[in-house]
Amino acid sequence: MNAVAQDLELVSVTKRYGATVAVDAINYHFKPDSYTCLLGPSGCGKSSTLRMIAGHESVSDGSILLAGRDISDLPPAKRGTAMMFQNYALFPHLSVLDNVAFSLKMKGVDSAARKSQAHEMLELVDLTALADRMPDQLSGGQQQRVALARALITRPQVLLLDEPLSALDPFLRIRMRSELRKLQKELGIGFVHVTHGQDEALALADDIIVMNNAVIEQAGPARDVFNAPKTRFVAQFMGGHNVIALPDGHFAIRTDAVGVTSADAGLIEAQVTAVEYQGTHVSLSSRITGDQEVTALVPDDTFFANPHHPGDRIGLHWDAKNLHQLTA
């Protein structure tokens, strides 16, 4: 069911709840067949943004365009989008097959056509064998796949996913995220996925939109957002970075780009404050002048060849090309 990938665009989209501005005039052009994660801390406005795209929340100002058509005021079923909810929202009294076929029933599609399309969707998510089960006879991962099939049966141009993995245990979450990614590539439609999790966004997304305080703080290819954060917030929120104040401004540097040497051989002298073994790496925290904390992520064999302990004086060094100047 390869749909024609369509452009989704947010033009100065704003959401106000009374005096609260949940989303403040954001602009974004989603790439047509990309997996995009909307990432940010609780309350930053990501779910409001997703719900406005879905049509479950009205737009206070601005427009949402899909394939050049303004869909801002259309009801959810007429937009060309479909939403998969966090709790899956399956109907407990309907079988898997009837859950998947439900939206076609609402549209008045006849029973034979509904069943055949629902079977096609169940095949897509690898659930053919469970078509007659009831939702409470399914595992969390299976329920999630039913919810996916149910959203996809409407043949959306864009699938919207609100924290789709949060109800799963960590092991299943990692398995399901690779399935989501595979499915998106197979279908060739846009997925927009809201998450709190940096790891989840990095694992899944072609593009990441980092939101903070109702605005887009940074957006772009996942590697660019991780590797070249533009603001202190993005560097700290994405993790894996130090933010350091140097004479010519604030810079971000990845913890694995900080090298450790003897006190007289580094660029900067530091005192070790904590050592944490993390399996493949050791996280070595230290304090430099100005009471700034710098963490170096050292491969375990390098660390144990010359171990350091809290209180030791060490030298830190890095390659200037790995410093990213921050704008705020």
Ligand SMILES: Nc1ncnc2c1ncn2[C@@H]1O[C@H](COP(=O)(O)OP(=O)(O)OP(=O)(O)O)[C@@H](O)[C@H]1O
């Ligand atoms: N129905 C509502 N009425 C009033 N305020 C709301 C409503 N929904 C959300 N808000 C407020 O809007 C802001 C953004 O909420 P939103 O749910 O979009 O954030 P979020 O980033 O998705 O957060 P979370 O990760 O916790 O779900 C928050 O300050 C929230 O309290």
